[in-house]
Amino acid sequence: MALETHSIGPQKKHPETGDFDENILPKGAVLQSRYEIVKVLGVGGMGAVYLAQDLRFTGVTRMCAVKEMISTTPDPQIRRLAVQSFEREANLLVELNHPGIPEIYDFFTESVRSYLVMEYVKGDNLEEILESTEGMLKTDMVLDWAFQVCDVLVYLHSQTPPIVFRDMKPANVMLRKHNKRIALIDFGIAKPFEFAQKGTMIGTEGYSPPEQYKGIADPRGDVYALGATLHHLLTKRDPRLEPPFTFHEEPVHLLNPAVSEQVDAVIMKALEYEPDNRFPSAQAFKDALQDALQGKALATTAPPSSTQFLPGSSPGPTPAGQQQPFSQPYLGQQPPPQYPHPPQQPYPYPPQYPPQQPYPMPYPPPYPQQGLPPTDMMDGIEAELDDSILPIWTFKVEDEIRAKSIVADNSSLYLGVYDNNVYALDLKNGEFQWKYATEGGIAVKPFLYKDRLIFGSEDRVMYAVSTGGRLMWTCPTEGRIRSSAVVEFDHAFFGSDDHRLYAINAQTGRVIWRYETLGPVRSSPALGDEMVYVGSEDGHLHAVDLSTGAARWKFRANQGITSSPALLQELIVVGSSDWNIYGVDAKTGYSVWRVRTGGAVISSPTIFDGVAYVGSSDKNLYGIDIKVGRAIWKYDAGSQVVSTPAVTNEAIYFGTGAGEVISLNRKDRKVRWRFKTGGPVTSSPLVHEGVVYIGSTDHKVYALPA
Numbered sequence: 234m235a236l237e238t239h240s241i242g243p244q245k246k247h248p249e250t251g252d253f254d255e256n257i258l259p260k261g262a263v264l265q266s267r268y269e270i271v272k273v274l275g276v277g278g279m280g281a282v283y284l285a286q287d288l289r290f291t292g293v294t295r296m297c298a299v300k301e302m303i304s305t306t307p308d309p310q311i312r313r314l315a316v317q318s319f320e321r322e323a324n325l326l327v328e329l330n331h332p333g334i335p336e337i338y339d340f341f342t343e344s345v346r347s348y349l350v351m352e353y354v355k356g357d358n359l360e361e362i363l364e365s366t367e368g369m370l371k372t373d374m375v376l377d378w379a380f381q382v383c384d385v386l387v388y389l390h391s392q393t394p395p396i397v398f399r400d401m402k403p404a405n406v407m408l409r410k411h412n413k414r415i416a417l418i419d420f421g422i423a424k425p426f427e428f429a430q431k432g433t434m435i436g437t438e439g440y441s442p443p444e445q446y447k448g449i450a451d452p453r454g455d456v457y458a459l460g461a462t463l464h465h466l467l468t469k470r471d472p473r474l475e476p477p478f479t480f481h482e483e484p485v486h487l488l489n490p491a492v493s494e495q496v497d498a499v500i501m502k503a504l505e506y507e508p509d510n511r512f513p514s515a516q517a518f519k520d521a522l523q524d525a526l527q528g529k530a531l532a533t534t535a536p537p538s539s540t541q542f543l544p545g546s547s548p549g550p551t552p553a554g555q556q557q558p559f560s561q562p563y564l565g566q567q568p569p570p571q572y573p574h575p576p577q578q579p580y581p582y583p584p585q586y587p588p589q590q591p592y593p594m595p596y597p598p599p600y601p602q603q604g605l606p607p608t609d610m611m612d613g614i615e616a617e618l619d620d621s622i623l624p625i626w627t628f629k630v631e632d633e634i635r636a637k638s639i640v641a642d643n644s645s646l647y648l649g650v651y652d653n654n655v656y657a658l659d660l661k662n663g664e665f666q667w668k669y670a671t672e673g674g675i676a677v678k679p680f681l682y683k684d685r686l687i688f689g690s691e692d693r694v695m696y697a698v699s700t701g702g703r704l705m706w707t708c709p710t711e712g713r714i715r716s717s718a719v720v721e722f723d724h725a726f727f728g729s730d731d732h733r734l735y736a737i738n739a740q741t742g743r744v745i746w747r748y749e750t751l752g753p754v755r756s757s758p759a760l761g762d763e764m765v766y767v768g769s770e771d772g773h774l775h776a777v778d779l780s781t782g783a784a785r786w787k788f789r790a791n792q793g794i795t796s797s798p799a800l801l802q803e804l805i806v807v808g809s810s811d812w813n814i815y816g817v818d819a820k821t822g823y824s825v826w827r828v829r830t831g832g833a834v835i836s837s838p839t840i841f842d843g844v845a846y847v848g849s850s851d852k853n854l855y856g857i858d859i860k861v862g863r864a865i866w867k868y869d870a871g872s873q874v875v876s877t878p879a880v881t882n883e884a885i886y887f888g889t890g891a892g893e894v895i896s897l898n899r900k901d902r903k904v905r906w907r908f909k910t911g912g913p914v915t916s917s918p919l920v921h922e923g924v925v926y927i928g929s930t931d932h933k934v935y936a937l938p939a
Contacts (some may be wrong), residue, residue, distance in 0.1 A: 256303060257281055263288070264348060265341060268299055276452050279303060280346070284353060287338075299339060300349045300419075316342050323349055325396070326420055332903065333385035333416050354418060355843035356410040359403035363466055367684075368703025372492050375466045376526055381415045382406060382459055383519035390452040390515060396420075399448040401458035402440045404464060433835020439472030440465075441504055453508040455516050460503030460511075467492050467500075469706050474743055480504045484758075487694065487709045488742075490672060495525035502531060622906045625924060625936040630656065634928025636717065636875070637678040637917040641700060646926055647686055648934060649675030655688060657702065660921075663936060667702035677757075678715040678917075680725070687725050689714025695727060695735070697742060706742035710735065716767070717757040717797075722779075726765050728754025734767050734775065736782060746782030750775060757837070758798040759805065761819055766805055768794025774807055774815070776822055786822030790815065797837035797877075799845065804859060806845045808834025814847055816862050830855065832873065837917075838888075841880040846887075848874025854887060856902075868902050870895060877917035879925070884939065886925055888914025894927055894937065908937055 254388040258281070262270045268285040275282045280301035287295040304312050323340040339350035359378065363370065374499030383399070389396040400419060407416045436445050442457035461472050464480055468488035472480070481504070486497035499521045505511045512518040521531055615636030632650035638648035645666060646658045651674035657666040680687045685697045685705050691713040697705040712730030719726050725739045736745045752771030759766045764776045764785055770793035776785040796808035804825065805817040810833040816825040838847040838857075844865070845857040850873040856866045874889035879886045884905055885897040890913045896905040911931030918927040920939055928934040 268350060274298065296353045298351050298353045304345050316347060323870050331385060331388045333381060335416055335418060341862055354407045354409060354416045356408045359406045359408065359466060362408060363403060368699055369489050370466055372496060375463060376522055378408060378415055379463055379522055380519055383515045384774060385417050386455050386515035387437055389574060395452055397452055398455050399450055400436045401455055401462055402437050403462055422604055434603045438477065438590060443478055444508060451508060453511050454510050456503050456515060460500050463500050470638065483709060488707045489704065495528060495530055498531040499525045622938055625938060628658055628663040628934050630932050632932060633930040634934055635676045635915045638919050638926050639679055639681055640921045641681050647679050648928060649677055649688055651678060655679060655686065655698065669698045669702050671696065676715050680720050682720040687718045687720060687739065689718065689727060691798045708737050708742040708744065712753060715755040719758050721760050721761055726758045728756060733779060748777045748782045753794050759798045759800040761800055766798045766800060767809055768796060768798060774798060774817060788817050788822045795835050799838040799840045801840045806838040806840060806859060807835060808847055814857060816859060828857055828862060828864050833877040837877040839878045839880050846878040846880055846885060848876060848887060866902060875915050879918040879920045881920055886918040886920060888916060888927060
């Protein structure tokens with residue numbers, strides 16, 4: 234029997250690299266005078282999979298899948314043993330009869346190539362479905378697939394001897410197009426070829442269980458791999474990109490709150506490091522998933538004392554209400570320690586920083602109660618109150634609004650609220666469009682990145698939600714997130730109350746690096762060409778390498794820095810709770826100047842036309858010439874100012890602790906108008922096309938004429 238291949242058609246290009254590959258059969262090649270190659274379905278390390286037409290059936294068009302495996306070893310004895318093993322496994326598979334397993338039609342070997350001919354499953358694999366789906370897959374749909382996979386595994390494991398699938402992953406689970414039923418593909422026929430090389434691990438890293446790295450094939454390994462598959466499908470967190478066996482650090486419910494804690498517990502049990510701590514069978518796994526879908530809790534028992542865990546791991550998922558210490562290794566360089574670090578202990582939840590501070594942070598914050606220092610600044614200009622203005626529209630929410638809103642596509646306004654939701658409102662009339670709920674208050678500004686909003690919550694999670702309101706990914710931290718994310722170079726940078734600055738992939742939510750400080754990071758970062766700058770409650774302004782997360786320099790203030798730094802060329806302007814506004818050299822971290830105020834500076838500076846506009850708890854809004862570091866004017870607002878000003882060519886806008894939104898003329902600082910809300914205004918105004926959008930602690934967002 235000769236292969237009719239090399240004389241038919243031109244050389245075939247590799248479908249992934251585009252290079253010509255002499256090993257790929259061209260279209261029209263005929264194998265065994267029967268199977269005509271139609272196209273390449275996929276290429277693997279041991280050969281290709283082709284769509285072929287069975288020419289023996291003349292009355293109908295019968296399509297089939299032809300899997301090819303090429304043994305290139307020069308040793309004829311190893312090659313012969315490989316072919317024998319291939320034939321033994323093919324003979325075993327041809328006896329299988331289950332709707333979730335493609336039917337085997339034929340197999341044959343010619344020269345260094347072996348072929349398995351099987352039923353062609355028309356449809357998409359689950360990895361393709363996952364990648365093409367906006368947001369998260371629905372839990373009940375994923376579990377329906379899981380039930381079907383469990384049925385196939387129960388059938389395989391009941392054979393004599395048991396058949397272990399060994400390579401469970403989304404790409405090996407097909408969803409049939411005609412009836413939406415699943416089928417497992419790629420039954421590890423390459424195993425004899427892979428075993429010909431001693432020490433080769435069977436399966437796919439990230440999905441394969443620990444024992445499989447030792448060459449142990451056990452039915453409970455399929456339970457683990459199915460658990461890893463479900464984790465990927467429900468969280469969109471690809472385990473191939475994560476450190477191995479670290480699923481316990483990212484429970485499903487934490488990454489996708491739509492998944493119940495009951496379902497989460499079942500999946501995490503399937504992902505136990507030790508086989509004895511997993512479900513004993515695929516049937517037991519299926520039963521537990523069905524119970525969890527109905528809201529039944531998983532009956533748990535403590536793991537035996539002989540249980541071993543990898544360094545940096547912990548036994549199973551974090552119990553509800555407790556907080557695990559972070560243990561995942563850094564993906565970038567470890568910042569060099571420049572001062573002693575405290576002992577690493579589990580962070581309490583909720584984090585108690587400062588220890589006496591209740592949840593949520595009260596307004597106004599407890600600033601130092603001391604007399605105002607003498608200053609030589611200009612006196613505040615007396616307010617000349619114009620007639621009251623009327624809002625264009627208002628929208629009422631269920632809790633306080635503390636953060637700035639954003640606009641997208643000139644049609645929608647997005648804002649975070651302390652009622653745990655991000656809202657989408659119609660920009661023109663304030664009508665409700667949708668809201669997305671988290672499990673904690675939202676005190677940050679969302680960042681619009683391509684088709685998604687990226688924002689953090691006090692439930693300790695960073696979210697990416699589509700502009701249509703669907704969850705796309707999550708990134709858990711160990712502390713509340715009160716730092717607004719900034720996205721650049723396809724990466725999101727933000728701080729957390731767990732004392733860390735994070736850099737994550739904005740497409741996937743995967744952590745790139747983490748940088749440690751000694752206090753909560755509530756300041757929002759500013760990005761330069763090579764560094765990211767952020768304040769911490771440890772009293773430092775930190776400069777961190779943008780690529781690696783390594784420390785570049787630290788500037789020390791006398792108290793915490795909640796204010797977000799503003800960067801202009803080579804100067805950083807930032808406020809501190811030590812009553813000062815600092816100008817810091819962006820390259821070296823040396824102080825260029827400082828301006829003393831009469832109270833803590835929580836407000837973040839806005840730089841416009843060489844002037845930094847920033848508020849203080851001493852009730853003043855300051856204008857600072859950033860070239861010389863001198864306050865050229867201040868305006869007495871009558872109440873502390875923690876709002877970050879918005880500045881245009883004509884006007885300055887900001888909120889006050891007395892519940893006012895104030896607009897000043899930028900040139901002479903005279904009052905243009907005041908608008909009174911029903912609560913302190915800590916949020917920052919957004920000015921867009923002649924309208925000022927601002928929220929208040931009175932539970933309302935206002936659209937005001939600029």
